[in-house]
Amino acid sequence: MSAESKPDHAPLELERFLPYRLSILSNTVSQAIADDYQQRYDLTVTEWRVMAVLARFDGLSAREVAERTAMDKVAVSRALARLVEAGRVHRGTHDGDKRRSVLSLSENGWQVHDEVAPMARAREREVLAKLDDEEQAWLTRILDKLQPL
Amino acid sequence: MSAESKPDHAPLELERFLPYRLSILSNTVSQAIADDYQQRYDLTVTEWRVMAVLARFDGLSAREVAERTAMDKVAVSRALARLVEAGRVHRGTHDGDKRRSVLSLSENGWQVHDEVAPMARAREREVLAKLDDEEQAWLTRILDKLQPL
DNA sequence: GTGTTATAGTTACATATGAAACCATTTGCA
DNA sequence: TGCAAATGGTTTCATATGTAACTATAACAC
Numbered sequence: 453m454s455a456e457s458k459p460d461h462a463p464l465e466l467e468r469f470l471p472y473r474l475s476i477l478s479n480t481v482s483q484a485i486a487d488d489y490q491q492r493y494d495l496t497v498t499e500w501r502v503m504a505v506l507a508r509f510d511g512l513s514a515r516e517v518a519e520r521t522a523m524d525k526v527a528v529s530r531a532l533a534r535l536v537e538a539g540r541v542h543r544g545t546h547d548g549d550k551r552r553s554v555l556s557l558s559e560n561g562w563q564v565h566d567e568v569a570p571m572a573r574a575r576e577r578e579v580l581a582k583l584d585d586e587e588q589a590w591l592t593r594i595l596d597k598l599q600p601l
Numbered sequence: 602m603s604a605e606s607k608p609d610h611a612p613l614e615l616e617r618f619l620p621y622r623l624s625i626l627s628n629t630v631s632q633a634i635a636d637d638y639q640q641r642y643d644l645t646v647t648e649w650r651v652m653a654v655l656a657r658f659d660g661l662s663a664r665e666v667a668e669r670t671a672m673d674k675v676a677v678s679r680a681l682a683r684l685v686e687a688g689r690v691h692r693g694t695h696d697g698d699k700r701r702s703v704l705s706l707s708e709n710g711w712q713v714h715d716e717v718a719p720m721a722r723a724r725e726r727e728v729l730a731k732l733d734d735e736e737q738a739w740l741t742r743i744l745d746k747l748q749p750l
Numbered sequence: 751g752t753g754t755t756a757t758a759g760t761t762a763c764a765t766a767t768g769a770a771a772c773c774a775t776t777t778g779c780a
Numbered sequence: 781t782g783c784a785a786a787t788g789g790t791t792t793c794a795t796a797t798g799t800a801a802c803t804a805t806a807a808c809a810c
Contacts, residue, residue: 461711463656464718470725471630473744476671478627481620507612522625529760551758551805562610569613576619582746590739595622597731664788678790700775700788
């Protein structure tokens with residue numbers, strides 16, 4: 453029990469502070485999804501994001517994966533090391549440029565993808581179910597406007 | 602350059618996936634603010650959050666700080682160790698319970714708070730400036746509904 | 751062609767973080 | 781009382797993450 457104090461210092465009200473609220477919400481949502489596959493597939497969030505991108509865009513290089521996931525190249529490099537090791541991603545070398553890798557999901561990678569993707573979508577639906585249609589539409593619009601921050 | 606592929610596998614479109622978008626937005630916003638004070642005051646985000654809570658609620662225990670910041674007790678313990686060491690927070694012992702600490706901002710802590718808080722608020726305003734009044738109202742409403750997830 | 755600069759990706763190091771074990775104190779209850 | 785269980789807080793250990801340095805290859809200038 454402690455009294456609220458020092459209004460003269462104009463303290464920040466964390467629970468109304470947008471960055472703080474976003475952070476809590478984002479972590480809660482991401483964690484809920486991660487809990488679904490993390491242990492079951494021994495897959496981190498970053499690894500899953502790499503897989504999701506490769507599922508849509510076959511043959512990307514590591515740098516392109518980094519761009520599309522908004523992760524830095526070191527994180528991508530490490531995620532790929534594990535994914536290749538685990539036999540979920542195949543890594544070849546670009547024909548005309550030996551520096552670049554050519555990445556794609558393996559048979560196994562596709563299997564994992566096809567199990568995890570529906571789980572992720574289901575969780576997203578659960579979250580969105582708390583909002584009515586109008587609110588969902590505004591949320592999309594708001595995220596679009598804030599996105600290229 | 603790679604073609605979009607395998608529609609039969611229904612791959613996840615990351616850039617339209619709510620959890621992903623929230624994560625990007627949250628990190629971008631938090632990082633922008635942290636950049637303002639991180640180096641200048643040698644203050645991490647978690648440390649700043651602890652200070653913000655103590656600015657509003659004087660005399661909290663570490664556990665209470667953890668509750669109010671949605672951080673786990675280990676993170677709070679570490680943040681407090683640094684803050685006390687740096688002379689920004691005073692740590693006493695609870696009268697009736699020697700386990701509990703009694704925390705408050707020091708003179709120095711208040712100074713830092715009074716410089717950082719306006720910067721944080723200014724950044725928040727910058728972000729919100731991208732939205733019109735109606736959108737801002739919806740955002741608040743949406744966050745309220747999603748909050749107790 | 752040769753030297754410089756840029757790019758793809760990995761490695762090394764230092765720091766951050768989370769889970770579980772741990773210590774001290776307090777509470778509940780026989 | 782006195783002892784088991786709960787609580788506040790710290791420490792330990794294992795893992796994650798970011799920055800900078802590094803290797804290899806390619807592009808560019810001349």
